[in-house]
Amino acid sequence: MEMNAIKVLPYTEEWASTFRQLAAIYQQHLEGLITGIEHVGSTSVPGLAAKPIIDIDLLIKEPSQLPPVVAVLEKLGYTWRGDLGIPGRDAFGRNADTTPDDSKETVWMTHNLYVCQEGCISLxxxxxxxxxxxxxPEAAQQYGALKQELAVKYPYDIDQYIEGKTAFITGILAQTGLQEDALQDITARNKAGK
Incomplete structure (x- = not known):
């Protein structure tokens, strides 16, 4: 299996536009089941260079709300992958480039979809x-430059790429008041070869 090189691209408004289109589909099908839809990750920051993959968090209040959300997302063409070791955050894989199914056969940009319990550390x-x-914006510029350097240095090693970003991310999160144990957990999870 051939692995694609990591690509970090300049910011484009297309990312925000695609998020809004996807959010409209989730809102239509999950109304009453979720409490919010958040565009997160690097594509959610205007001006920030990023891998062209949109990260989306659907919010629920408590774990008991997850099963009906899973059922709806499966009808839209997603596969529930569980929490992948991150408590309070469940991941969903796409079954096709046309997931979510909008009945128009739209081929969607690559995106990661998560359902997060409100208040969880991941969210x-x-x-x-x-x-x-x-x-x-100056921190966003520094982060974008770091990601571009890492993509050149580790074009086929996503684990090294992720580990290389971790100190920058945890440095920012420390400034925002995230607790030390959560910062240590993020660092441990992002170690290459874990």
Whole structure:
């Protein structure tokens, strides 16, 4: 199996536009089951260079709300993958390039979909990092430059790429008040070869 090289691209408004289109589909099908839809990750920060993969968090209040959300997402063409070792955050894989099914055969940009319980550490991490980078363009520029350097240095090693970003991310999260044990957990999870 041939592995694709890691590509970090300049920011484009297409990312925000695609998020809005996807969010409209989730809102239509999950109304009453979720409490919010958040565009997170690097594509959610205007001006930030990023891998062209949109990260989306669907919010629920408590774990008992997960099964009906899973059922709807499966009808839209997603496969539930469980929490992948991250408590409070469940991941969903796409079954086809046309997932989610909008009945128009739309081929969607690559995206990662998660269902997060409100208040979980993973969600706090996503929102605090996004909000800090949106409010501090100079930090977003530094982060984008770091990601571009790492993509050149480790074009086929996503684990090294992720580990290389971790100190920068945890440094920002420390400034936003994320607790030390959560920062240590993020560092441990992002170690290459774990």
């Amino acid at each position: 706090k991490n996503h929102l605090q990092l996004r909000d800090f980078l949106r409010q501090h």
